[in-house]
Amino acid sequence: DQQVKQNSPSLSVQEGRISILNCDYTNSMFDYFLWYKKYPAEGPTFLISISSIKDKNEDGRFTVFLNKSAKHLSLHIVPSQPGDSAVYFCAASESGGTYKYIFGTGTRLKVLA
Amino acid sequence: KAGVTQTPRYLIKTRGQQVTLSCSPISGHRSVSWYQQTPGQGLQFLFEYFSETQRNKGNFPGRFSGRQFSNSRSEMNVSTLELGDSALYLCASSLGPSGGRYNEQFFGPGTRLTVL
Numbered sequence: 001d002q003q004v005k006q007n008s009p010s011l012s013v014q015e016g017r018i019s020i021l022n023c024d025y026t027n028s029m030f031d032y033f034l035w036y037k038k039y040p041a042e043g044p045t046f047l048i049s050i051s052s053i054k055d056k057n058e059d060g061r062f063t064v065f066l067n068k069s070a071k072h073l074s075l076h077i078v079p080s081q082p083g084d085s086a087v088y089f090c091a092a093s094e095s096g097g098t099y100k101y102i103f104g105t106g107t108r109l110k111v112l113a
Numbered sequence: 114k115a116g117v118t119q120t121p122r123y124l125i126k127t128r129g130q131q132v133t134l135s136c137s138p139i140s141g142h143r144s145v146s147w148y149q150q151t152p153g154q155g156l157q158f159l160f161e162y163f164s165e166t167q168r169n170k171g172n173f174p175g176r177f178s179g180r181q182f183s184n185s186r187s188e189m190n191v192s193t194l195e196l197g198d199s200a201l202y203l204c205a206s207s208l209g210p211s212g213g214r215y216n217e218q219f220f221g222p223g224t225r226l227t228v229l
Contacts (some may be wrong), residue, residue: 006155009153034217036220041222042222042223043117043203043205043220043221043222043223044156044203044220045219045220046217046218046219049217089155089156091156093211100146100158100161100169100171100211101146101158101211101218102158103148103155103156103157103158104155105153105154105155106155106156
């Protein structure tokens, strides 16, 4: 039972354009969400997070949007750069529950120069 | 500050053998979590240790076990290896118990296990 889903396994975007990565979840008790970026042969690195009390969080070129009613979050990268090419994982947790993070299956982003 | 380190980085074993993987968290971090990453499955949670106690466990068979030492270093053991255990095993550390704000996890580079 995949509680966190990333339905697009891959995405290609032209350099300078916007990249939008999507993530859906099923557990309405999730209240904290994160995005991680992973390069080959490296572990995932934390990118940005959002609490359920917000619907948007921005950090430089990265913005995460949360739509609680749709149980959907998205990561926007503007403008996209070739160095952004990586696998992106979203993760969710329930602060008052088991506390562990549930990860999606990842989306491979390729930014074309 | 040194990051999370995992040893060994690569490992080749045969079916039926057992393996032990090691993880050293960031200094001061008391929580260590283990994940299995396989193509198409994302990061599957194995277990988490906090202050030498297993705090959470994922849906893996009993062949997968772990422990944490007083210096927060952690080991993961897989007995009676199967072909399907071939994967990247990632360790992540956090200051406090994982999940929720202020306890983001920092990942090591992983151990690539190949079972022949």
